[in-house]
Amino acid sequence: MSMTITEKILADHAGLKEVSPGELITAKLDLALANDITGPVAIQEFEKFETDKVWDPAKVALVPDHFTPNKDIASAELSKKVRCFAKDQKIVHYWEQGRVGIEHCLLPEQGVTLPGDVIIGADSHTCTYGALGAFATGVGSTDLAAGLATGEAWFRVPESLKFVFHGQNFQPWVGGKDLILYIIGKIGVDGARYKAMEFTGEGISALSMDNRFTICNMAIEAGAKNGIIAADDKTLAYVNERAKRPFKVYQSDADAHYDEVFEFNVADIPLQVAFPHLPENAKDVKEAKGIKIDQVVIGSCTNGRIEDLRAAAQILHGKSVHPDIRLIVIPGTQNIYKQAIKEGLIDIFVDAGAVVSTPTCGPCLGGYMGILAKGERSLSTTNRNFVGRMGHPESEVYLSGPAVAAASAIKGEIVHPEEAV
Numbered sequence: 001m002s003m004t005i006t007e008k009i010l011a012d013h014a015g016l017k018e019v020s021p022g023e024l025i026t027a028k029l030d031l032a033l034a035n036d037i038t039g040p041v042a043i044q045e046f047e048k049f050e051t052d053k054v055w056d057p058a059k060v061a062l063v064p065d066h067f068t069p070n071k072d073i074a075s076a077e078l079s080k081k082v083r084c085f086a087k088d089q090k091i092v093h094y095w096e097q098g099r100v101g102i103e104h105c106l107l108p109e110q111g112v113t114l115p116g117d118v119i120i121g122a123d124s125h126t127c128t129y130g131a132l133g134a135f136a137t138g139v140g141s142t143d144l145a146a147g148l149a150t151g152e153a154w155f156r157v158p159e160s161l162k163f164v165f166h167g168q169n170f171q172p173w174v175g176g177k178d179l180i181l182y183i184i185g186k187i188g189v190d191g192a193r194y195k196a197m198e199f200t201g202e203g204i205s206a207l208s209m210d211n212r213f214t215i216c217n218m219a220i221e222a223g224a225k226n227g228i229i230a231a232d233d234k235t236l237a238y239v240n241e242r243a244k245r246p247f248k249v250y251q252s253d254a255d256a257h258y259d260e261v262f263e264f265n266v267a268d269i270p271l272q273v274a275f276p277h278l279p280e281n282a283k284d285v286k287e288a289k290g291i292k293i294d295q296v297v298i299g300s301c302t303n304g305r306i307e308d309l310r311a312a313a314q315i316l317h318g319k320s321v322h323p324d325i326r327l328i329v330i331p332g333t334q335n336i337y338k339q340a341i342k343e344g345l346i347d348i349f350v351d352a353g354a355v356v357s358t359p360t361c362g363p364c365l366g367g368y369m370g371i372l373a374k375g376e377r378s379l380s381t382t383n384r385n386f387v388g389r390m391g392h393p394e395s396e397v398y399l400s401g402p403a404v405a406a407a408s409a410i411k412g413e414i415v416h417p418e419e420a421v
Contacts (some may be wrong), residue, residue, distance in 0.1 A: 002253035006196040026417035030117035036064035038122030045145035055151035061093035064102035069166025101333025104128040104301035110243030131212035133231035176211030177401035187284030203266040206228035210307040274399035288414040295378040296409040299330025303381035312406035321353035322412030
């Protein structure tokens with residue numbers, strides 16, 4: 001029986017020769033992860049099981065990244081619970097503040113997530129690791145607790161959708177963020193509900209790993225169970241210098257069945273901006289021209305990687321942030337932060353008038369480091385723009401890639417980067 005890459009990974013981890021969409025299976029896990037918001041709930045539920053040890057302390061990752069450093073007593077208590085559990089359980093993959101990064105930037109960087117893995121995380125953007133050719137999906141904290149205890153999770157095998165990108169002649173500044181926003185704009189925020197989004201074609205092959213992470217990161221914004229890109233030479237070059245354990249590469253069969261196949265030419269995809277209050281409200285950036293904004297955020301698990309910072313710095317170099325704008329730049333990990341310092345990017349941001357933060361999810365979830373007041377608008381490289389996502393329910397969030405964000409910070413309104421360089 002022919003299978004997609006998602007089906008092959010699940011079949012192997014379930015100890016089966018083959019699986020079909022709709023089938024219920026129990027699969028062995030390669031990694032279970034949580035953060036400082038979801039971790040405490042999972043730990044509380046884990047403590048109800050008839051076991052006092054996680055199934056494998058080397059296959060658990062606890063990443064306190066949402067309120068790093070802690071912003072108040074409540075967040076400090078959450079971090080303490082995760083810290084104490086990690087110490088008591090001798091969790092291998094735990095990073096303290098000062099070494100931690102945004103989980104979905106940090107774990108691939110550290111070689112913790114690898115091709116062919118089955119990964120569950122108590123965070124919806126766990127689907128990011130599909131960029132490595134892994135099956136990775138978000139779960140609730142109680143499901144994670146069961147995974148911590150047993151090393152297994154149950155799944156309904158998802159149907160697969162195939163997204164083929166033809167050509168490599170991208171429009172200037174277009175990257176992974178624009179491709180995924182364009183897709184969501186076409187199919188809607190529930191267009192891939194509980195399905196596997198498989199991304200392929202010349203256009204995907206041309207993208208860097210940083211851009212591939214961005215695409216898979218936002219599969220959940222289309223309602224998908226997982227997003228996935230088959231590992232190629234770029235993937236292997238990325239993981240081979242990081243991997244500390246064996247991994248297996250999977251590919252879809254040429255005649256595998258897909259519920260639907262979508263085909264695009266990358267030359268036809270312009271820079272995107274998602275209007276409030278859904279990621280599916282994606283439009284050509286030129287349709288957003290003239291929209292005044294109060295704040296710009298460049299960072300998050302979607303666009304906080306080194307190539308994102310380079311793109312922003314290229315536009316901001318020698319320029320100043322508009323006097324009415326607050327620009328917040330957040331590197332995804334400490335290593336990305338250090339690389340940005342080495343390349344002079346941080347100087348460019350500070351000289352332009354930006355705030356540069358330690359790695360944190362902070363403003364993305366409306367936590368801290370950039371909360372919006374009533375009536376304010378933010379342009380952000382984050383992944384969601386729901387009502388009240390970054391602050392007051394009467395604020396507005398627009399989504400874009402780093403080039404549009406940087407250019408708009410200079411101009412004080414949403415613009416195409418060509419207007420700022």
